[in-house]
Amino acid sequence: MSCHPTAGNHPDAAGACRTLDANTQWGRDTFAPVAPDSVCTLVYGGPATARVTGTWAGRPVDAAYDRANGCEIGRWDRMVPLLPDLAPPA
Numbered sequence: 615m616s617c618h619p620t621a622g623n624h625p626d627a628a629g630a631c632r633t634l635d636a637n638t639q640w641g642r643d644t645f646a647p648v649a650p651d652s653v654c655t656l657v658y659g660g661p662a663t664a665r666v667t668g669t670w671a672g673r674p675v676d677a678a679y680d681r682a683n684g685c686e687i688g689r690w691d692r693m694v695p696l697l698p699d700l701a702p703p704a
Contacts, residue, residue: 630696637692638671645670645677648685655684664690664697 615622617631624630638644645666648654659681666677679697681687690697 624696626695633693633696634670645675647677648689652685654686657684657687658682659687659690660700662690662698662700666693666696 615624615627615630617627617634620627620631634644662681664679666675666679668675679686679690679693681690681700691699691701694701
């Protein structure tokens with residue numbers, strides 16, 4: 615998948631690109647892991663894992679995602695639809 619222009623075989627490439635644009639801020643790593651000293655809820659979001667690799671904003675990306683706790687679930691959910699929407703139905 616690529617953005618600007620949008621291309622590739624992602625099922626929602628345009629939505630994924632919009633999500634990446636919305637989560638990109640100057641001086642911040644869009645794909646940064648949860649800080650080690652974070653206080654996270656002990657909620658398990660399931661066994662799903664994902665890896666994002668490539669280049670974004672001119673920088674290499676190699677980011678791992680899981681749903682092991684509330685912080686990781688939030689980090690994953692911020693990247694939907696780049697990552698699959700695994701939130702339980704409302």
